[in-house]
Amino acid sequence: MTQTSSPPTHVPGDRAAPPDQATVDLLGLLAYGELTAFERMATDARMSPTLDDKIALAAMAAAEFSHFQAICEELDRLGVDREHAMAPFIGPLTAFHNSTAPADWLESLVKAYVGDNIAADFYREIAERLPSPSPSRELVLSVLDDTGHAAFAVDRVRAAIEVNPTVAGRLALWARRLVGEALTQAQRVGVDRDALTGLLVGVGDLDALAAIFNRIMAAHGRRMAALGLSA
Amino acid sequence: MTQTSSPPTHVPGDRAAPPDQATVDLLGLLAYGELTAFERMATDARMSPTLDDKIALAAMAAAEFSHFQAICEELDRLGVDREHAMAPFIGPLTAFHNSTAPADWLESLVKAYVGDNIAADFYREIAERLPSPSPSRELVLSVLDDTGHAAFAVDRVRAAIEVNPTVAGRLALWARRLVGEALTQAQRVGVDRDALTGLLVGVGDLDALAAIFNRIMAAHGRRMAALGLSA
Structure with a gap:
C-alpha cells in the first residue's frame, strides 16, 4: 500500500488548520463522485419516457452539482487545491461509470437508486470516523443525507415489473453487476489511499469491519426489496 | 395561422389574474428551452478536455436548470399547467437540438455561446413587448440577463484558432448552420403560435420589425467577431 500522490498543496491565505489526509x-x-453523478443523471434524463421523469432526474442532477460546489468551497476553505484532491479518484470513478453505462431508462433508474445509495452508505461509514467535530465532517454528512434518495425510482421500477414481470430478472442481474463493479473500484482506491483505508482499518478488529460491511449490504438488500428485485 | 392547442388550464386555487396567451x-x-439547454450542456461537459472546462460547462448547465425551476414556479403561480405550456415547443426545440448535435468540444462551445445568446436576444425582444408591469415579464427578463454568457467559450475558441487557424473556417460554417436551423424552427413556432407572433407583428410596421431583426443580427456579428470568426 503506497501513497502515490504528494501531500495536499496549501495555497497562500489559508484560513483553516492544515487538514488531515483522510479528510482531504x-x-x-x-x-468527483458528485460531479460524475451530475453528468450521468443529466445524460440519462434524455432517455426518460415522460417530461415528468425527465424533470425529476434533471432535478437530482442539479442537486448533485450543488453538492459538488459545496465540497469545492470546503476544499478552498482548507487551502487545498481542488484538482489535486480529486485527481486520485478520477480513474476509478471513470472506470466505474464506463463499465456501467445504462442501456435504457430502467437501468438508469436502478443505477441512480441502488448505486448512489450504496456509495453514500460507504462514504458515510468513512465520514463518521473522521476527527470530530470538524466542519468538513459535518458538511460531508449533510451532503450525504441529501444524496441518492431517488425514491421516485421505486415507483417507476415496480410499475415496470408489474407490466412485464420478466424485467425483474434482468434488473436484478444489473444491480448485482453494479455492486460488483463498485467493489472492484473501491478495492482499487483502497490499495492507493492509505489514509482512507486507515480509517476503516482503525476500527480495530475484523468483527467491527464485518459489521460495517453487513450494515451496508443489509441496507442494499432493503433497497432491492423495495424495488421488487431479489438481492 | 392557427392556434393548435386549447387555452391554458387553470388549476384550483389560482392566485393570479388569468394570464394572457402570449405570456403563457x-x-x-x-x-423548455432552459430544460433542453441544461441537458445539452451537461451532456457536452463529457467532451471537455480538462476538469476546469468540465466544471465551467456543468455550472452553466446547473444555472439553466435553476432558471427552468423559476419559470415553472411562475407557471404554477399563474395557475397554468407546466406541461401544457411547454407542449407546443417540444417539437421545434427537439428538432433544433437533434439537427445541431456538436461533433466535438469546440462546436459545443460555439453552440453554447452563439446559439444561446441569439435565442436569448430573440426572447428578450418578445418579453419587452409583454404587458408591463407584470411579474412574468420581470422574471423572464431577469432569467435572460443571466443566460448564455459563456464568456469562457471566447477564450477557449480563440486559443484553439491560434493553435490551428484552419478550425476558424469550420467553426464559422458551424455557427451559420446554427443560425439557419434556429430560424427554421422559429418560423415553425411562429406559424403555430399567433399570440407570440402577434407581439412582434404588433410593433406596427415593417421598419420596426426590420429594426428588431437588425439588432439581433448585429449582436450576433459582435459575438462572432469576439470568437475570431467571420459572421
Whole structure:
C-alpha cells in the first residue's frame, strides 16, 4: 500500500488548520463522485419516457452539482487545491461509470437508486470516523443525507415489473453487476489511499469491519426489496 | 395561422389574474428551452478536455436548470399547467437540438455561446413587448440577463484558432448552420403560435420589425467577431 500522490498543496491565505489526509481524500472522492453523478443523471434524463421523469432526474442532477460546489468551497476553505484532491479518484470513478453505462431508462433508474445509495452508505461509514467535530465532517454528512434518495425510482421500477414481470430478472442481474463493479473500484482506491483505508482499518478488529460491511449490504438488500428485485 | 392547442388550464386555487396567451407561450417556450439547454450542456461537459472546462460547462448547465425551476414556479403561480405550456415547443426545440448535435468540444462551445445568446436576444425582444408591469415579464427578463454568457467559450475558441487557424473556417460554417436551423424552427413556432407572433407583428410596421431583426443580427456579428470568426 503506497501513497502515490504528494501531500495536499496549501495555497497562500489559508484560513483553516492544515487538514488531515483522510479528510482531504474523502472530500476529493466525494467531489468527483458528485460531479460524475451530475453528468450521468443529466445524460440519462434524455432517455426518460415522460417530461415528468425527465424533470425529476434533471432535478437530482442539479442537486448533485450543488453538492459538488459545496465540497469545492470546503476544499478552498482548507487551502487545498481542488484538482489535486480529486485527481486520485478520477480513474476509478471513470472506470466505474464506463463499465456501467445504462442501456435504457430502467437501468438508469436502478443505477441512480441502488448505486448512489450504496456509495453514500460507504462514504458515510468513512465520514463518521473522521476527527470530530470538524466542519468538513459535518458538511460531508449533510451532503450525504441529501444524496441518492431517488425514491421516485421505486415507483417507476415496480410499475415496470408489474407490466412485464420478466424485467425483474434482468434488473436484478444489473444491480448485482453494479455492486460488483463498485467493489472492484473501491478495492482499487483502497490499495492507493492509505489514509482512507486507515480509517476503516482503525476500527480495530475484523468483527467491527464485518459489521460495517453487513450494515451496508443489509441496507442494499432493503433497497432491492423495495424495488421488487431479489438481492 | 392557427392556434393548435386549447387555452391554458387553470388549476384550483389560482392566485393570479388569468394570464394572457402570449405570456403563457413565452414562459412555456423559455422553460423548455432552459430544460433542453441544461441537458445539452451537461451532456457536452463529457467532451471537455480538462476538469476546469468540465466544471465551467456543468455550472452553466446547473444555472439553466435553476432558471427552468423559476419559470415553472411562475407557471404554477399563474395557475397554468407546466406541461401544457411547454407542449407546443417540444417539437421545434427537439428538432433544433437533434439537427445541431456538436461533433466535438469546440462546436459545443460555439453552440453554447452563439446559439444561446441569439435565442436569448430573440426572447428578450418578445418579453419587452409583454404587458408591463407584470411579474412574468420581470422574471423572464431577469432569467435572460443571466443566460448564455459563456464568456469562457471566447477564450477557449480563440486559443484553439491560434493553435490551428484552419478550425476558424469550420467553426464559422458551424455557427451559420446554427443560425439557419434556429430560424427554421422559429418560423415553425411562429406559424403555430399567433399570440407570440402577434407581439412582434404588433410593433406596427415593417421598419420596426426590420429594426428588431437588425439588432439581433448585429449582436450576433459582435459575438462572432469576439470568437475570431467571420459572421
